[in-house]
Amino acid sequence: xxxxxxxxxTFTDVVLETPSGSASIKVLTTHDAxxxxxxxxxxxxxxxxxxxxxDVDLVIHGTTLATNALIERKGARIALITTDGFRDSLxxxxxxxxxxxxxxxxxxxxxxxxxxxLTVPERIAADGEVLKELDELAVHNLIPAxxxxxxxxxxxxxxxxxxxxxxEQHVANILSTALPGLVITQSSEVCPEIREYERMxxxxxxxxxxxxxxxxxxxLECGLAENGFTCPLLLMMSSGGVTTVKTAAREPIRLVESxxxxxxxxxxxxxxxxxxxxxxxxxxxxxxxxLTFIDDLKPQYSRTFEVARQxxxxxxxxxxxxxxxxxxxxxxxxxxxxxxxxxLGRITVGPDSAGSTPGPACYDMGGIxxxxxxxxxxLGRIDPNNFAGGKIALKADRAKTAIDxxxxxxxxxxxxxxxxGITEIVDETMASAxxxxxxxxxxxxxxxxxxxxxGAAPLHCARLAEKLDINHIIVPVGAGVGxxxxxxSAPIAYEVVRTRLIRLNEIDPQxxxxxxxxxxxxxxxxxxxxxxxxEVIETREAFMRYRGQGHEITxxxxxxxxxxxxxxxxxxxxxxxxxxxxxxxxxxxxxxALTWTLNLSTTPQPTATPVLLEPQSQIISNGSRQLxxxxxxxTVDAIVYARxxxxxxxxxxxxxxxxxxxxxxxxxxKFNAKVNKAGHLxxxxx
Numbered sequence: 048x049x050x051x052x053x054x055x056x057t058f059t060d061v062v063l064e065t066p067s068g069s070a071s072i073k074v075l076t077t078h079d080a081x082x083x084x085x086x087x088x089x090x091x092x093x094x095x096x097x098x099x100x101x102d103v104d105l106v107i108h109g110t111t112l113a114t115n116a117l118i119e120r121k122g123a124r125i126a127l128i129t130t131d132g133f134r135d136s137l138x139x140x141x142x143x144x145x146x147x148x149x150x151x152x153x154x155x156x157x158x159x160x161x162x163x164x165l166t167v168p169e170r171i172a173a174d175g176e177v178l179k180e181l182d183e184l185a186v187h188n189l190i191p192a193x194x195x196x197x198x199x200x201x202x203x204x205x206x207x208x209x210x211x212x213x214x215e216q217h218v219a220n221i222l223s224t225a226l227p228g229l230v231i232t233q234s235s236e237v238c239p240e241i242r243e244y245e246r247m248x249x250x251x252x253x254x255x256x257x258x259x260x261x262x263x264x265x266x267l268e269c270g271l272a273e274n275g276f277t278c279p280l281l282l283m284m285s286s287g288g289v290t291t292v293k294t295a296a297r298e299p300i301r302l303v304e305s306x307x308x309x310x311x312x313x314x315x316x317x318x319x320x321x322x323x324x325x326x327x328x329x330x331x332x333x334x335x336x337x338l339t340f341i342d343d344l345k346p347q348y349s350r351t352f353e354v355a356r357q358x359x360x361x362x363x364x365x366x367x368x369x370x371x372x373x374x375x376x377x378x379x380x381x382x383x384x385x386x387x388x389x390x391l392g393r394i395t396v397g398p399d400s401a402g403s404t405p406g407p408a409c410y411d412m413g414g415i416x417x418x419x420x421x422x423x424x425x426l427g428r429i430d431p432n433n434f435a436g437g438k439i440a441l442k443a444d445r446a447k448t449a450i451d452x453x454x455x456x457x458x459x460x461x462x463x464x465x466x467x468g469i470t471e472i473v474d475e476t477m478a479s480a481x482x483x484x485x486x487x488x489x490x491x492x493x494x495x496x497x498x499x500x501x502g503a504a505p506l507h508c509a510r511l512a513e514k515l516d517i518n519h520i521i522v523p524v525g526a527g528v529g530x531x532x533x534x535x536s537a538p539i540a541y542e543v544v545r546t547r548l549i550r551l552n553e554i555d556p557q558x559x560x561x562x563x564x565x566x567x568x569x570x571x572x573x574x575x576x577x578x579x580x581x582e583v584i585e586t587r588e589a590f591m592r593y594r595g596q597g598h599e600i601t602x603x604x605x606x607x608x609x610x611x612x613x614x615x616x617x618x619x620x621x622x623x624x625x626x627x628x629x630x631x632x633x634x635x636x637x638x639x640a641l642t643w644t645l646n647l648s649t650t651p652q653p654t655a656t657p658v659l660l661e662p663q664s665q666i667i668s669n670g671s672r673q674l675x676x677x678x679x680x681x682t683v684d685a686i687v688y689a690r691x692x693x694x695x696x697x698x699x700x701x702x703x704x705x706x707x708x709x710x711x712x713x714x715x716x717k718f719n720a721k722v723n724k725a726g727h728l729x730x731x732x733x
Contacts, residue, residue, distance in 0.1 A: 125254045308372075315344055317521055329501075386453065541648075697721065
């Protein structure tokens with residue numbers, strides 16, 4: 048028996064998977080103490096199926112706590128220690144304007160104010176040579192300043208420490224001896240890569256959230272033990288793998304995109320089950336929508352992303368984080384996204400969310416601003432009496448009043464058209480962002496299958512598919528808690544990175560093999576904490592470029608001992624991949640590798656075999672209700688079905704509404720739905 052818990056901005060999802068099947072539940076997220084919502088959901092789910100904590104063999108957890116702390120600036124009071132003369136690198140960044148025509152452009156505030164960016168005399172060259180020894184007395188002199196400022200956590204980021212970490216380690220030893228309670232982050236451990244600004248930003252972000260996450264993980268471990276759990280607890284990472292509590296507490300920055308990563312793992316599993324080669328994964332909950340391209344069952348990966356962007360889609364307007372992460376397009380659009388009318392008389396939605404407290408107006412918990420959930424209620428997509436399995440009774444009149452007060456009166460529109468305007472803005476925002484992301488990634492949206500999850504995605508997937516010219520949609524079993532299901536399939540994994548600038552014509556196979564052997568040992572030490580005897584898979588990559596270029600492309604390398612042919616092999620692999628990306632190679636230029644990564648993971652976790660449904664001749668409907676269909680701009684009479692009543696090969700003609708405890712699927716007039724043998728809903732356009 049395996050238990051998965053996903054804390055979102057609005058709901059906390061809990062899934063229990065057993066050999067005979069699975070069960071799930073949604074509860075409102077308790078933002079003041081997230082572990083309370085976790086224990087509440089676990090307790091309700093175990094009682095629901097008459098199971099006991101002692102029967103659970105594994106708990107896997109993903110959370111938005113780290114992300115929210117960075118966005119809301121609710122982390123620790125931290126200081127930065129860096130090389131003398133470089134403390135302003137954190138604020139100078141890349142010295143460019145991400146929005147050059149905005150005279151009032153605001154950069155994100157650094158996590159560390161200038162007076163807490165402290166420096167020490169020392170200098171290491173780019174090749175690792177010590178040019179100036181560390182001034183130990185200067186380090187000792189910083190201790191009173193740290194105590195006076197009541198610093199909880201320190202980030203140490205010295206110049207070129209990725210190639211030689213001796214000075215960083217020495218600073219850390221001095222501080223830990225003098226201040227035993229101080230939390231210390233070394234950039235040479237968290238992000239041992241070239242590019243000073245990204246390394247410094249990542250180290251500061253890790254230091255900023257580390258005390259918070261350590262306390263939370265401790266409370267979670269203790270709470271699980273008090274509730275009778277004796278099994279291991281593993282944490283989902285942004286890269287799509289899971290790791291131990293010890294590693295997560297040391298490097299919590301790796302958890303920033305943990306929930307959405309679980310959703311992508313879930314989409315991979317569904318794509319494999321349904322034989323889908325090219326997919327677009329959509330995870331849409333109460334706060335955000337996350338979209339990812341999946342080709343040949345593999346999502347896109349990246350080594351850098353941004354959090355807390357000042358401008359919604361503008362690269363460079365957030366805090367850069369350099370860690371392994373599944374490449375996702377994240378949009379501030381979810382069930383709780385707040386709708387307004389701007390000064391030009393246009394409807395805008397998000398990116399801010401009403402969350403779980405006070406929540407949308409229809410929750411009747413004090414919220415007065417209209418949200419996307421309120422719009423879905425007014426449009427007939429959500430049954431107020433059957434929301435979240437009937438656990439949350441919605442007030443349709445509250446939703447209508449909020450929309451009328453904020454939008455209707457200002458725009459002179461009735462409730463229905465105002466609500467339709469809200470959902471159209473959200474759907475078009477997602478579609479536009481996907482089109483741009485597709486072009487930037489060299490991909491196309493046509494001929495893809497849209498795989499959806501999250502409480503809000505099945506409500507909006509058909510309209511999004513129409514806008515993107517996608518004809519096939521899969522709404523999987525358990526779509527409402529898809530990310531939590533994804534946790535159950537994720538492997539235990541860890542990635543190690545090294546920066547070593549090597550020209551291919553000067554490559555030393557023996558030194559390269561030795562470096563990868565050291566990286567393997569470091570990764571294995573982490574993976575074996577969670578999987579002592581499991582079979583592991585090793586993946587190696589090099590970030591390569593033509594000499595003189597400023598950025599690299601990722602090239603997969605063979606996982607074996609290297610001989611004198613490795614240079615020519617890497618040359619061929621680089622030019623092949625470069626040609627795939629840019630439709631040409633550049634003859635006569637030298638090629639160099641800058642950064643090297645090694646990922647070690649167990650084989651993907653086995654999941655319960657889908658229960659194959661038997662077809663039946665008769666379909667039982669649950670009546671009908673009025674539904675506004677934006678595709679034809681009319682209100683239609685939609686037949687309502689309970690998903691649990693649908694059997695294999697059931698075919699449903701739109702317009703229809705299919706309800707389940709965690710979500711609702713809208714089948715518009717121009718779509719049909721069919722249930723496959725595994726119970727997944729397949730929507731196709733007519």
